[in-house]
Structure formats: C-alpha cells, structure tokens
Amino acid sequence: MTPEEKAEFRAEALRRYYEFCERKLHVDMSRGKPSKEQLDISDRMLTELQDGADCISNDGFDCRSYGNPAGVRDCRELFANLLHVDVGNIIACGNSSLSLIYDFLSQCMTHGAGSTPWSKLDEVKFIAIVPGYDRHFAMAQHFGIKMINSKMTPTGPNMDEIEELIKDPSVKGMFCVPKYSNPDGVTYDAETCERLAAMKPAAEDFRVIWDNAYCVHDLYEDRHDHLRNIFKLARKYGTQDHFIEFSSTSKITFPGSGVSVIAASERNVEMILNRMHYQTISYDKLNQLRHVKVFGNVAGIKLQMKRHAAILRPKFEAVEQIFEEELGGLGIAHWSKPVGGYFISLEVTGGSATTVGTLCQDAGLTLTKVGATYPYGYDPDDSNIRVAPTYPPLDELKISAELLAVAVKIACSE
Amino acid sequence: MTPEEKAEFRAEALRRYYEFCERKLHVDMSRGKPSKEQLDISDRMLTELQDGADCISNDGFDCRSYGNPAGVRDCRELFANLLHVDVGNIIACGNSSLSLIYDFLSQCMTHGAGSTPWSKLDEVKFIAIVPGYDRHFAMAQHFGIKMINSKMTPTGPNMDEIEELIKDPSVKGMFCVPKYSNPDGVTYDAETCERLAAMKPAAEDFRVIWDNAYCVHDLYEDRHDHLRNIFKLARKYGTQDHFIEFSSTSKITFPGSGVSVIAASERNVEMILNRMHYQTISYDKLNQLRHVKVFGNVAGIKLQMKRHAAILRPKFEAVEQIFEEELGGLGIAHWSKPVGGYFISLEVTGGSATTVGTLCQDAGLTLTKVGATYPYGYDPDDSNIRVAPTYPPLDELKISAELLAVAVKIACSE
Numbered sequence: 012m013t014p015e016e017k018a019e020f021r022a023e024a025l026r027r028y029y030e031f032c033e034r035k036l037h038v039d040m041s042r043g044k045p046s047k048e049q050l051d052i053s054d055r056m057l058t059e060l061q062d063g064a065d066c067i068s069n070d071g072f073d074c075r076s077y078g079n080p081a082g083v084r085d086c087r088e089l090f091a092n093l094l095h096v097d098v099g100n101i102i103a104c105g106n107s108s109l110s111l112i113y114d115f116l117s118q119c120m121t122h123g124a125g126s127t128p129w130s131k132l133d134e135v136k137f138i139a140i141v142p143g144y145d146r147h148f149a150m151a152q153h154f155g156i157k158m159i160n161s162k163m164t165p166t167g168p169n170m171d172e173i174e175e176l177i178k179d180p181s182v183k184g185m186f187c188v189p190k191y192s193n194p195d196g197v198t199y200d201a202e203t204c205e206r207l208a209a210m211k212p213a214a215e216d217f218r219v220i221w222d223n224a225y226c227v228h229d230l231y232e233d234r235h236d237h238l239r240n241i242f243k244l245a246r247k248y249g250t251q252d253h254f255i256e257f258s259s260t261s262k263i264t265f266p267g268s269g270v271s272v273i274a275a276s277e278r279n280v281e282m283i284l285n286r287m288h289y290q291t292i293s294y295d296k297l298n299q300l301r302h303v304k305v306f307g308n309v310a311g312i313k314l315q316m317k318r319h320a321a322i323l324r325p326k327f328e329a330v331e332q333i334f335e336e337e338l339g340g341l342g343i344a345h346w347s348k349p350v351g352g353y354f355i356s357l358e359v360t361g362g363s364a365t366t367v368g369t370l371c372q373d374a375g376l377t378l379t380k381v382g383a384t385y386p387y388g389y390d391p392d393d394s395n396i397r398v399a400p401t402y403p404p405l406d407e408l409k410i411s412a413e414l415l416a417v418a419v420k421i422a423c424s425e
Numbered sequence: 426m427t428p429e430e431k432a433e434f435r436a437e438a439l440r441r442y443y444e445f446c447e448r449k450l451h452v453d454m455s456r457g458k459p460s461k462e463q464l465d466i467s468d469r470m471l472t473e474l475q476d477g478a479d480c481i482s483n484d485g486f487d488c489r490s491y492g493n494p495a496g497v498r499d500c501r502e503l504f505a506n507l508l509h510v511d512v513g514n515i516i517a518c519g520n521s522s523l524s525l526i527y528d529f530l531s532q533c534m535t536h537g538a539g540s541t542p543w544s545k546l547d548e549v550k551f552i553a554i555v556p557g558y559d560r561h562f563a564m565a566q567h568f569g570i571k572m573i574n575s576k577m578t579p580t581g582p583n584m585d586e587i588e589e590l591i592k593d594p595s596v597k598g599m600f601c602v603p604k605y606s607n608p609d610g611v612t613y614d615a616e617t618c619e620r621l622a623a624m625k626p627a628a629e630d631f632r633v634i635w636d637n638a639y640c641v642h643d644l645y646e647d648r649h650d651h652l653r654n655i656f657k658l659a660r661k662y663g664t665q666d667h668f669i670e671f672s673s674t675s676k677i678t679f680p681g682s683g684v685s686v687i688a689a690s691e692r693n694v695e696m697i698l699n700r701m702h703y704q705t706i707s708y709d710k711l712n713q714l715r716h717v718k719v720f721g722n723v724a725g726i727k728l729q730m731k732r733h734a735a736i737l738r739p740k741f742e743a744v745e746q747i748f749e750e751e752l753g754g755l756g757i758a759h760w761s762k763p764v765g766g767y768f769i770s771l772e773v774t775g776g777s778a779t780t781v782g783t784l785c786q787d788a789g790l791t792l793t794k795v796g797a798t799y800p801y802g803y804d805p806d807d808s809n810i811r812v813a814p815t816y817p818p819l820d821e822l823k824i825s826a827e828l829l830a831v832a833v834k835i836a837c838s839e
Contacts, residue, residue, distance in 0.1 A: 042491070050477065050489040057474045057711075063465055075464040077456070077680045105519055110705040121534050121544060121568065130535060130544045146703075153703040154535065266491045268711040289560075289567040291524040295709065297471075297682040 017424060024420035028370065031414045036375030038411045043193070043353035044402040045266055045319075052318045053264040059301045066297060074296035080287050081280075082272075086299035090272045092309045094226065094258060095240045100274050102283060105294040108259035108271035112220055113150055115255055115273075118286050119183070119218065120154055125252075125282065126216035129156075129183060138176055138185035140168045142356060142384035142395045144193040147186040147220065151386070156183075158386035163192065167199030170206040177212035184218040190238040191225035194356040194384055194397035196349025198236035208244035210253065221256040225352040227316050228262060230324050235350050242274070251276040260302060262353065263315060270302050326400040330355055330412045337416035343423035346398075355398040356384075357415075362393040363422035370418035376411050431838060438834035442784065445828045450789035452825045457607070457767035458816040459680055459733075466732045467678040473718045480711060488710035494701050495694075496686075500713035504686045506723045508640065508672060509654045514688050516697060519708040522673035522685035526634055527564055529669055529687075532700050533597070533632065534568055539666075539696065540630035543570075543597060552590055552599035554582045556770060556798035556809045558607040561600040561634065565800070570597075572800035577606065581613030584620040591626035598632040604652040605639035608770040608798055608811035610763025612650035622658035624667065635670040639766040641730045642676060644738050649764050656688070665690040674716060676767065677729060684716050740814045744769055744826040751830035757837035760812075769812040770798075771829075776807040777836035784832035790825050 012020065060066055066074045069085045081087065082103025091098040104111055120130045129135045137151050139158040151158055159182070161172050168187070176182055187207075189199045199207070207219065221241055229235035245251040254276075260269035273283060306312045331348055334357070338344045347356040359367060368381035379397040382388040398415070400408055426434065474480055480488045483499045495501065496517025505512040518525055534544045543549045551565050553572040565572055573596070575586050582601070590596055601621075603613045613621070621633065635655055643649035659665040668690075674683035687697060720726045745762055748771070752758045761770040773781060782795035793811040796802040812829070814822055 044491055047477075047487065050487065053489070054477050057476065057479070058472065060471045062471065063461075063468050065471070073461065073464065075467070075679045075682065077458055077675075106709045107705045107707075113704040117531050117535060121531060128544070130542070146706075150703045153700075261491075265489045265711065267707040268489065268709045286567075289564045290527040291521045292560075293521075293681040295520045295682045295712070297679065298709070298712075 021421065021424040024417050024424065027417045028374065028414075028421060031410075031417065032374045034410070036410065036414070038375060038403050038407050039377045040399045040403060040411055041377045041379045042402070043262070043399050045262055046322065046402050046404065048322050049319055049401070050265060052315070056264050056301050056305055059304045060297060065304070066300065068296075068300060072296075074300045077292045079296060080291065080293050081284060082294060083296045083299040083303065085303040086270065089303055089306065089308065090258070090274070093312060094223070094256065094272075094274050096242055096274045099277065100242070100280060102273045102280060102287075103294065103299050104271045104273065106268055106271065106298070108222070108224065108257040108261070109146055111257050111271055111273055112147070112222065114286075114290070115220070115283070116150060116154055116156075119216075122286070124216040124218055125278070132181070134181045136179065136182045138173060138182060139386045140185065140187065140192075141386070142194055142390070142397070143186060144188055144222070145379070145383035147222070148386040151186070160386060163195050163197060165197060167197060167203035168207070170203055174206070174210065177210055177214075177217065180213035182212065183214050183216060184220065186220045186222065188222045188224055189241070190223060190236060191228055191349055191352025193224070193352065194347075194354040194395070196347045196352045196354060196356065198238055201239050204239040204241055204244055208241060208250055209248050210250065212253070217253055219254045221254050223256055223258045224262070226258055227312060228319070228353070229316065229351040230320050230327055231350050232317065232320075242276070252278050255279060262319070263312060264302065264305075268298065270299050323401060325405060326408055327355065329405060329409050330398060330400045333409065333412040333416060337413065338419060344419050353399060353401055355400060357396040357398050357419075358394050359396065359419050359423055360394070361423050363419075363425065364390060364393045364396050366422035366425065367396060367415070367418045370421060371415055374414055374418075376414055378415070435835065435838040438831050438838065441831045442788065442828075442835060445824075445831065446788045448824070450821075450824065450828070452789065452817050452821050453791045454813045454817060454825055455791045455793045456816070457676070457813050459676055460736065460816050460818070462736050463733055463815070464679065466729070470678055470715050470719055473715045474711060479718070480714065482710075482714060486710075488714045491706045493710060494705065494707050495698060496708060497710050497713040497717065499717045500684065503717055503720065503722065504672070504688070507726060508637070508670065508686075508688050510656055510688045513691065514656070514694060516687045516694060516701075517708065517713050518685045518687065520682055520685065520712070522636070522638065522671040522675070523560055525671050525685050525687055526561070526636065528700075528704070529634070529697070530564060530568055530570075532697075533630075536700070538630040538632050539692070546595070548595045550593065550596045552587060552596060553800045554599065554601065554606075555800070556608055556804070556811070557600060558602055558636070559793070559797040561636070562800040565600070574800060574805075577609050577611060579611060581611060581617035582621070584617055588620070588624065591624055591628075591631065594627040596626065597628050597630060598634065600634045600636065602636045602638055603655070604637060604650060605642055605763055605766025607638070607766065608761075608768040608809070610761045610766045610768060610770065612652055615653050618653040618655055618658055622655060622664055623662050624664065626667070631667055633668045635668045637670050637672045639676070640672055641726060642733070642767070643730065643765040644734050644741055645764050646731065646734075656690070666692050669693060676733070677726060678716065678719075682712065684713050737815060739819060740822055741769065743819060743823050744812060744814045747823060747826040748830060751827065752833060758833050767813060767815055769814060771810040771812050771833075772808050773810065773833050773837055774808070775837055777833075777839065778804060778807045778810050780836035780839065781810060781829070781832045784835060785829055788828055788832075790828055792829070
C-alpha cells in the first residue's frame with residue numbers, strides 16, 4: 012500500500028469502528044461456553060431418572076446412596092469405550108475435569124507421583140505448549156510450578172524442543188489438549204503422539220496432563236481429526252504411567268453438571284483411588300447414571316455431538332468467512348480453521364493483540380483476556396487472540412466478528 | 426457374681442452366640458448410611474426439574490451452564506438461614522462436605538491459611554477429640570498431620586485440656602462434630618462453645634474444622650439438642666477466622682448426590698473462593714437448584730427431617746432397649762442415648778472391644794472397625810465400638826444388637 016492508501020484504509024476502519032461503538036453492543040466471546048440452544052438439546056437429562064427403581068445400575072447398585080468411589084460401572088464402561096481403554100483404567104467422577112486436574116497436581120505437590128512430594132523440591136517446572144489453555148497455566152502458577160513456553164506447531168508440540176526440555180530432571184510434566192487444542196484447534200498427528208509416548212524424561216515422575224476435553228467434538232461429519240490412542244502407544248514403550256487423561260461431558264451435556272473421567276494406567280488408577288479414599292465417599296453416581304441412560308452407548312454420544320455440530324458449524328463458518336472477507340490477503344492476521352473444538356485462534360502482526368482487545372472491549376465485545384493463552388498472562392509477541400464463537404447467537408456473532416476484524420485493521424495499521 | 430455364676434453367665438452367652446452363628450447373618454452396621462426407606466422419601470428430588478425453564482434460579486441464572494462459583498444464590502440463602510449466617514458467609518458446593526474438608530486441609534498444606542504453607546513446616550499437629558470421626562483422622566494422617574488425643578466429655582471437648590494444648594504453636598487446629606458428635610452423640614454445650622470461641626491459640630493460623638454434619642438431624646420432636654451459633658460467639662472475640670463450618674444434605678436427601686456447603690468468615694470465604702477459581706469453573710448448580718425447589722425453605726428441610734426421624738427413632742430405641750435388657754446394670758458396658766445424629770457409642774470394659782468386633786464379624790455382623798474412632802486406628806483402652814443402627818431393616822437390626830450384646834458378655838467375661 013502507498014501511504015495514502017494506508018491512511019485511507021485506516022480511516023475507513025476507524026469510521027466503521029465508531030459505527031460499531033454507536034450500536035452499544037454487549038457481547039461475551041470470552042469463554043468456551045455452549046449457547047442456550049446447545050443446553051436445550053440436553054434437557055432430557057433432567058427427567059431420565061424418575062424414581063428409585065430407575066436409580067439401580069446394571070450391576071444392581073442403588074446409586075442414590077454412598078459407595079462405589081471409582082464410579083458407576085455402567086458409566087465407566089461407556090467412557091472406556093469412548094476413550095478406547097479398559098474399564099479398569101477409568102474412574103468416573105464429578106462435574107469437573109478441571110478439578111480432577113487440580114486434585115492430581117495438588118496430590119503431586121503434597122504426596123508426589125510415586126516420588127518425593129513436589130512441594131519438597133526446590134523447583135518444579137512444566138512445559139507449556141503455547142498458546143494454550145489459560146486455566147492450565149493459572150493452576151500451575153497457583154502451585155508455584157514454573158512454566159517453560161514451547162510453541163505449538165500445526166502437527167502438535169514441537170517434539171525436537173520437548174525432547175530437549177525433558178532432559179532437565181526438574182521438568183516434571185506438561186499440559187496437552189491433544190485434540191482440537193485450546194485455542195489453536197490442532198490435533199496432534201501420529202508422529203507427535205508416537206514421540207510423546209516414546210519420551211524418556213530425566214524425571215521419573217514426569218506426568219503429561221492429557222486433557223482430552225474435545226475428544227468427540229467434531230464440527231463436520233465428513234472430515235474430522237483422528238487422535239491416536241496414547242495409552243496404546245505408551246504401552247509399547249512402557250511409559251503408560253506418564254499419561255493421565257482427563258475428559259468430561261461439560262460440552263456434551265450440561266457444563267457444570269456433567270460427568271468427568273480419568274483414564275490412567277493401573278498403577279496411576281490405584282494411586283488416585285487411594286487418595287480419593289481420603290477425599291470423598293463417592294462422586295455423584297445419580298448424575299453418572301443419567302448420562303449412561305440418556306446415551307446408552309458411544310453411538311448415542313456421537314449422535315448428541317452431531318446435534319451440537321449443527322448449531323456450532325454455522326458459527327465457526329461465519330467467523331471464518333468474515334475474517335476471510337475482511338482480513339484475507341492483507342498480511343496482518345492469520346487464523347485457525349479447526350474442524351472441531353471450541354475456538355478459533357487469531358494471530359495478529361506487530362504486537363497489536365492488546366490494542367485489538369482494548370478496542371473490542373471499548374465497543375462492548377468481551378474477548379478472552381489477551382495474554383491469557385500464555386503462562387503468567389504474558390504473550391511475548393502480543394499476537395494471539397482466542398476467539399470463542401460458541402456462546403453468542405449467530406447474528407450477534409457476525410457483528411462481533413466484523414468488529415473484531417475492524418479492530419485488527421486499526422491496530423495493525425497504527 | 427460367684428465364680429460359678431460367672432461361669433454360667435459365660436456359658437449361656439456362648440450358647441446364644443453359637444445360635445446366632447447358625448443363623449448365618451449378613452448385616453452391615455459399619456457406616457452411617459441411610460436405609461433404602463430413607464432414600465425413598467427423597468425421590469421427588471429426581472423429577473423436580475423438568476425442563477430448561479425450571480433451571481433458572483430466582484436471580485435469573487440458567488443453572489445448566491458454567492459460572493457462579495460461590496453457588497446458586499437461592500441455595501446459599503437456604504443454607505444461610507439453616508446455619509444462621511449471612512448469605513455472604515456461605516459457599517454452596519458439590520456433593521461431598523468431606524471433600525470440602527480435604528480441599529481446605531490440602532490448601533493449608535500447599536498455601537497455608539493466610540500463613541506459611543503447612544507443608545513447609547517441620548511439624549503440624551491437630552487436636553483429635555476422641556472417640557471421633559474416622560475419616561477426619563484418616564485425612565489428617567494422609568497429610569502427615571500429627572494428632573493429639575483429647576477425650577470427649579458429656580458436654581463436648583475437655584476445654585481445660587484444649588486451652589493447654591493450643592499453647593503449642595505447632596498445634597494448628599482441631600476437628601469438631603459439634604452437634605450429635607460422631608460417635609458419641611454429644612452436642613457441645615453453651616459454655617464449651619463460648620470457650621472455643623474465646624480461644625487464643627499460639628498459632629495464628631489455627632483452624633477448627635467445624636463439621637456440622639448433623640445440624641438438623643434430630644430424632645425427637647419434643648427434645649433435641651441446641652447448638653450455639655459459633656460465628657456469633659466468635660465475632661465477640663474477633664476469632665471468626667478460626668472456624669470453618671461444613672455441612673451437607675448427605676443425610677437429608679441422597680448420600681453422594683446431595684449439596685455441601687461451607688460457612689466461614691468474609692476473609693476465609695474470599696480465600697476459599699480464590700483457591701476455587703483455580704480448581705473449578707463451578708459446582709453442580711442444577712443439583713443445588715433441585716434442593717432449593719424441593720425444600721423451599723428451612724421449614725421444608727425440617728419437615729423432611731421429621732420423616733427421617735420417624736424411620737430412625739424406632740431403630741435407635743430398639744438398640745438402646747436391647748442393650749438395656751442385655752447389659753443394663755452388669756457394669757461391663759455403657760452406651761450413649763443420643764437424641765439425634767447417626768450413631769450409638771458403646772464403651773466396653775477390660776480392653777475387650779477388639780474381641781467383640783471379631784466375635785461379631787465371625788457371626789456375620791460387620792461393625793465399624795474397632796479402633797477406627799481413634800487416630801491411627803488405635804484405641805488405647807480398646808473400649809469403643811461405634812454402632813450405626815440406620816442402615817439395616819429393623820428386624821435385622823434387633824437381631825444384630827442382641828448378637829452384639831451377647832458378644833460383649835463373652836468378651837468381658839473372659
């Protein structure tokens with residue numbers, strides 16, 4: 012662009028921005044939150060159990076009472092089938108996989124992972140694949156775990172770099188969202204999974220938080236990513252104890268009222284159940300049973316995910332189309348085009364992400380706090396913006412995406 | 426008794442014991458578990474929420490989704506009224522108050538209680554009122570907290586002793602079940618509560634786990650214990666930060682599928698919510714809402730407790746009557762006669778509790794593991810047996826109480 016063209020480009024963007032400001036928007040795109048429409052498709056959860064007789068599990072357990080800390084057998088089987096592990100490798104738990112991750116890290120701090128309690132060590136480090144999930148990073152920071160950034164690649168973590176970092180015995184683990192990663196939407200490819208499984212970290216209590224939050228969260232029927240079964244790979248190398256897998260129905264049924272699960276090696280399951288013995292008498296088995304009865308089997312879950320996809324697909328496509336129309340070919344931004352998950356990751360040039368965030372906020376559009384996708388809230392390039400298109404209705408979303416694109420034009424032409 | 430009378434007494438007891446053995450009993454009196462009949466009276470919980478419209482809280486929050494980490498406002502209000510504190514002093518949580526206690530202690534270990542993390546200290550001690558709740562003691566042991574026994578009295582903890590023990594700055598707290606204590610059924614009297622509130626422990630981060638598990642669990646309408654409001658007393662002395670109160674509906678609605686709550690000072694609520702921010706996005710608000718809608722108000726909860734009492738009262742009375750008939754006046758045992766809670770505490774002479782437990786187990790009656798009511802599973806007098814009369818049907822319970830009394834006769838006449 013000539014300087015004149017550039018000035019005109021900026022003036023036009025500013026003009027449109029002020030128009031948006033006058034519309035007094037009030038839109039929240041900060042979190043990966045299902046929309047009301049999505050909640051409605053799970054309402055049959057509410058009435059699935061009608062009386063005491065409905066509350067008996069297949070193995071004859073009255074789920075209205077205490078007991079069965081590893082979870083309702085039927086529910087464990089459902090998730091074992093979903094995650095392709097044996098039922099003995101599954102613990103069915105409460106409403107939040109995040110709190111399971113918290114509990115696991117907390118246990119590593121107070122009791123170690125079959126090792127010295129991490130709280131007794133001078134330094135504990137974790138590898139943070141960036142950009143990544145802000146709540147993982149916040150949790151590590153909460154526990155005083157030092158994070159080392161490693162940039163995500165289109166095929167997953169940069170394994171050359173990871174293999175170097177794990178030579179440090181104070182590096183005790185890493186956070187992975189291996190399918191439709193938050194926020195990039197990357198699914199780790201076969202080679203990456205193989206190399207993760209083959210890792211020989213210096214720390215024998217090295218643990219990968221394998222947060223498989225979006226395991227069945229495909230947007231398209233005809234094209235979706237396939238994640239390798241990490242435990243199957245790990246058993247080849249005898250590294251199955253390195254991986255603790257977490258998943259939940261938070262974005263399958265009701266967020267906050269779903270079921271979460273842990274998948275882990277026999278040794279880790281035993282260690283976790285032992286800790287749980289001190290922690291609780293049992294998780295909410297009625298809610299586990301509701302999920303089993305509503306879905307029946309994995310096909311039932313996949314059918315539910317098709318209904319979600321029908322709501323979500325137009326939203327993702329609308330944002331991508333607007334980005335393409337507004338920002339395509341300008342060289343000031345690029346963005347992910349995920350086939351699943353909950354986010355679009357927008358990268359802007361010139362260290363202008365914070366400015367984009369402020370412009371949007373001032374015009375009534377709340378984005379995920381810029382920087383939040385990096386440890387300590389610090390994005391060294393000030394480039395990443397996590398776009399969460401799921402919550403707003405489609406019409407609001409389109410306006411918001413346009414506003415966001417206009418804000419990028421302003422910020423990048425400064 | 427003459428030696429001949431004693432021999433006859435023992436022979437008769439043995440004869441009856443072998444008769445019990447031939448009946449091949451299979452009765453579980455080990456845990457404070459509601460009976461099936463009690464579960465049935467909560468079945469309307471299952472169908473209270475029918476559709477999305479039912480899931481909106483009074484303040485307009487769609488409880489099917491994320492958010493509101495302190496809990497549904499309506500639910501917090503209900504428990505604020507029940508526990509006589511302000512709504513700002515209540516956090517409504519998940520299905521288990523035990524896990525809230527675990528989380529609180531775990532936080533003290535990793536982050537302290539506004540102080541040095543306890544895991545960084547050479548020694549952390551807790552006062553254990555004995556006999557007491559086995560899961561409290563197991564949890565403290567799990568965290569490496571050293572327990573110091575202090576004998577329960579008929580009016581609550583021995584305050585002279587407690588006031589001495591807290592002069593040690595490594596004594597960081599104590600466990601209390603202040604109403605219908607587990608297992609003694611003691612409710613702390615007014616003077617005890619006043620002295621607890623007035624405590625000036627050497628440790629500034631001294632914390633009382635005020636586990637008010639049986640706050641409305643009265644057996645009789647005309648006589649029930651009254652527990653003083655510990656926060657009201659504590660505010661007089663400025664010690665409100667010392668007390669963290671826990672309660673739940675585990676024995677009001679469904680054990681394992683109820684709602685648990687924390688009541689605490691503003692400072693502690695803030696600290697706990699701050700930790701929860703890293704731990705979870707929100708607890709199961711649908712289940713909180715179910716409880717609010719089923720009960721409406723405190724009177725609704727009290728009505729439900731009358732229904733429980735109608736089932737439980739005959740069970741407690743049957744056991745007490747059998748104990749009186751079998752063991753009254755013999756000088757070999759005495760037992761509590763609680764007007765609420767879940768347990769009868771049986772004390773036997775001559776260090777014979779373990780023998781009683783073994784005799785019962787061999788005849789098919791499972792009791793709470795003898796010793797479990799003491800830290801480290803060690804009852805120095807081998808005298809306490811926790812009797813949990815709630816779970817078995819009345820006819821089985823009567824046979825079991827008789828067997829238990831016969832076992833006491835055998836063991837104490839050895």
